[in-house]
Amino acid sequence: MSALKKRYYRKIDEEIYSATLDNGLSLSIIKKKGFLEKAAFLSINFGSIDNCYYLDGELQTYPAGIAHFLEHKLFEDEQGKDVTLDFVKLGADVNAFTTLDRTTYYFSTLDNFEEALGLLLKFTSGFTSSEKSVNHEKKIIEQEINMYQDDPDYRAYLGCLQNLYPNTILGQDIAGNNESIEKITVEDLKNNFDCFYRPENCHLVLVGDFDVDDVYTFVNERQRRLTELKTIVEKEKKLIEAEIKKRDNLQMEVSIAKLAVGFKSATFSDSRMRENLLVQLLFNLLFGWTSPYYQNWYSEGKIDESVSIEYEVSNRYSFVIITMDTVEPIKMSSLIRQVMTSADKKRLLTEEALDLQKKALYGEFLRSLDNIQGLGNQYLAFLDNDKTYFDLGQELMSITSKELKDFLNHYLSNMVITDFVVFPK
Template sequence: MTQLRKWTYTDSNEQLYTAKLTNGLQIFLIPKKGFKECSCTLVSYFGSLDTKFTVGGKKANYPEGIAHFLEHKLFEDDLGKDVALTFSNFGAYSNAFTTFDKTCFYFSTSSFLEENLRLLQKFVMSTSFTDMSIQKEKDIILQEMAMYQDDADYRLYQGILQNLYPHTALAADIVGTETSLKLISKKHLKEVHSFFYHPRNMALIVTGDFKPYSVFKQIQKNQERTAVSQPPIIFKAQLPYYPVKKTDSAAMNIAEPKLAVGYRGAKPKLPYSFLQQKIALKLFFAMLFGWTSSTYQNWYEEGHIDDSFIIEVEIHSEFQFVLLTLDTKEPIAMSNRIRKKMKQIRQEANFSETHLELVKSELYGEFFKSLDSPSALSEYFAAYLPLQSLKENYFELPNILNKLDLKTVLAVGEHFLAESQEADFTIFPK
């Protein structure tokens, strides 16, 4: 019989209960005594990158955007109604989102946890769409595509990824293209649902004020009602690495140019976990370009940058990249400044023990702030799945921060830059 295992994290005074059901579903229960809100997230490890893979020894190839399309269609119940309305009737707000490597369905509520939790599992793990409803959804997503294309920040993000990872699924829009959308069929959707929405490929996270053993028994009971076939053996295709496109641009109706400078690292190979590498890189680039750095302060005072300056770090088994995005009147000059800084790491005064402790404090603050919101905590916890090991999850962040010293942070950052390739993308005003 499956048993709950309890983990206690002294750094944050948090508790986590974990289990893996006999059907393969991973359970993560995070009790938060005294909170009125409960939040649940059901994760399928099926994202926008998963269009090519081998299943049962046969190669499969599906249209771009199918993971996002399936996310939309699963909200349709067997009567053709929107499941979000059913959640509302139970006093819950529900939604979903698709990322590169997963699709997450979630709800937040202050009442009827049992009913909402049962509904979440039922609608995500079953399909009831028709050819007619699929065509209707295509029209809706076409409108969504048009909306995204009018968003300059979205176009900037997509543009730099297309430069860093040309001709790959990572460069493709998560919602797909007008051409790929037309290719998606009911057969495609049912197939990928049977492949990736198997409990063995999913995880359920529950946060809030509840009794862990009671909720666990309820989940077990719900899962026992679900007929589960033997999961197929799936090997996801590796992300190909083609030469980066050094620079590109677009023109939109904006007041000021937008710049993105990106660094594509090699596939992670360091003797550190993904979480350790991500935190180390965040610390490294925060010291180099973050708001506490002399570089940021000088550029800000000189009018080269403003509050739009953002650093993003992404680590995955198939890729790792760092993006710096900003609004600037001088995109070419700023691109050169950023690239020059990257080549002068050893001369940087920003790298010191004192500065490291300062940027660590910022990450500590973000972490502890997230613990005050069950919905935010559920989202952050899901973001670090799938786990390389059961012990390493979002609650390990303070422990990892404590152990990371300046020497390690510099080593991880310099190793990333030594094997990285750079590119930029600019959106100019029309």
């Protein structure tokens, strides 16, 4: 049994224990002294964009939405029963989600933690289903997809993403579409389970006030029968992209237009964590609520509190999408483009402005440390080589205005912009 490694972050008084088990599973135990709630997160390195990959050198292609479909089906046990009911009996709240690059199963509880953890590890370690059951699930997922088609905010966001990444899996709904879902078979699900739901492709994060040695032994005992597979799975490292679509729109039953403006650029830093922070700082300074542009547009009635900035930074993709309700979508799109290309950067990207923004983000970071469920997700999202989410504060505060200006110049030199508008009918 491999030894646990302890890391203590003195400045924020956080400690974490980590190990790679004999079967390849990555384990992180975040000890939260004095907390009653405990949570577990099992994250699989398999998301919606992973429908094409190489298995032992041979290209495998599957319908869009297969990762999300598999997430749904794993909640069904050998008898066809929903395992959620077993968690409820233990007093635990369980759920799962699929993102672009991973699938995560998680639960939180005040009692019966080891029993719930054993259940989590059990139901994610095997796949059994029938064609009849899969066909039934298709109807459920199709209802979910159709529901999102009636959501104007989602349609604006997805439309913008489709403009940025035309004819790629990134421009697809994470759940796929009705046509792709119909093509998925039991064999497809089993093949993808076997490829990705293996210990060396998983990371288990436990958050709470544990006896670290006891919970480590517990996980080891339940992982002992699972061995590392010898097949080689290689994901597509770069998505094939066509030239972006500069703008698009549709009409829906909305009272006010929905605007989404999307940006993507070339990678600036080798560190995904640092790149993420630079992107957040730049766009918050230019378009966040403290920005003079935001304040002017708000006072003029061009925008309201609906403005949202979403960041996605990965070694395989990186984009920013700003969404808002506005009575002047064409004008606002033009203004945002002008800010990106001709704003008074010297005035906006000062040491003083940067310092205020860093302190705001650092405050959010500190608050997140006391949210058990949020902490587990953030920890998984910010794993970056030898750094963890607990390094984020120090990384953030080390960024200088010169580095941010260099990043801006790099971003502008490689940037593409698109927009998508949902107009009222």
